[in-house]
Amino acid sequence: MHVPDGFLDAPTSVATGVVAAAAVGVALKGARRELDDRTAPMAGLVATFIFAGQMINFPVGAGTSGHLLGGALAAILVGPFTACLCLSAVLIVQALLMADGGVTALGTNITLMAVVAVVASWAVFHGLRRVLPSRPGLVAPLAGVAAFLSVPAAAAVFTLLFGIGGVAPVDTGDVLTAMLGWHTVIGVGEAVITALVVGAVMTTRPDLVHGARDLAAATELEIRKVPA
Template identity: 70%
Template sequence: MHVPDGFIDATTSLATGAVAVAGVGLALRGARRELDDRTAPMAGLVATFVFAGQMMNFPVGAGTSGHLLGGTLAAVLAGPWTAVLAITVVLLVQALLMADGGITALGTNVTLMALVAVVVGWLVFRGMRAVLPRRTTSVAPAAAIGAFASVPAAALAFTGIYAVGGTAPVPLDAVLAAMLSWHLVIGLGEAAITGLVVASVVAVRPDLVHGARDALATRRLEIRQAAGA
């Protein structure tokens, strides 16, 4: 998913850079409402896990491989605004220190993985939480579905960016077919990893999981009502 230098023209790269700056600016303001003494360490752990996860590729067939995007995982554990910041920091470190993703393409990569993947994953997660039972056991399945949806969404967003400013000699229909086919499979791996990690944390410390707060509030209300009866 990392876009290298020279794959997108300068004008489009500047445009995605502006989108990334605006998105990160909003996230800086929004994260103030999510971060406190308990959740700040979780944000650091999430960034570290995503960084490590993106270094481990898994095969998806035909000689291709993919890696964890981590947007939905970060949003469910630490909150969507904090997730945008965490993924952005990961991408910045990768681009500057490891040459993973181009410097001129940093805005594009942030837009795809820190904005599109996080927003789509979080919205799908919230949608699933609205229809699933309001229990902590529903958090992990909802996170897995959101994670799966976030990957092809980011792939489609990349295809749109490539359609506007792509410089590689590859036809748009070939890019679309390749991105969707590969990333639907990658999405299955993303869903499995996200579901397992979220389920593990919820089982031990549900109070630290941002996406489980509504379920915990409902459970406390039920306990208080039962005690009052």
């Protein structure tokens, strides 16, 4: 999903840079409501895990490989605003120090992975939680569904950007077909990783899962009501 330098024209890259900067600014304010002394270290751990996870590529066929985006994982564990900051920090380090994604395409990559993937996954997860029973056992599967859908969502937005400012002589329809096809497969890996990690944290420390804080609070309240 990392977009290299020169894949989109200058106006499109500048526009996505503006979007990315605005999103990070909003996230900086919103993260203040999500983080406290207990959950702040979790954000660092999430960013570190995503950084390491994105370094590991898994084959999906025909010489194509995929890697963890981490938008859903971060949003559900630490909240959507903090997730945007975590992903942005990871992408900045990758672009500046590891040449993973272009520097001029940094705004595009932040827009796709730290904004679109995060917003899409959080909307799906939060929406499903509102209509389905509030059970701790559903958190991990719903996280997997949100993660799965977030990957083709980011791929679709990339195709839109390519249609606007792509410099390669490739038909946009062909790009859409290829991007959605391969990223749907990549989304399966994203879903598995996200569900496993969220499920592990839910088993040990459900109070640290931002997307399930209401369940942890309800459980704690029930425990306090039980007579000694």
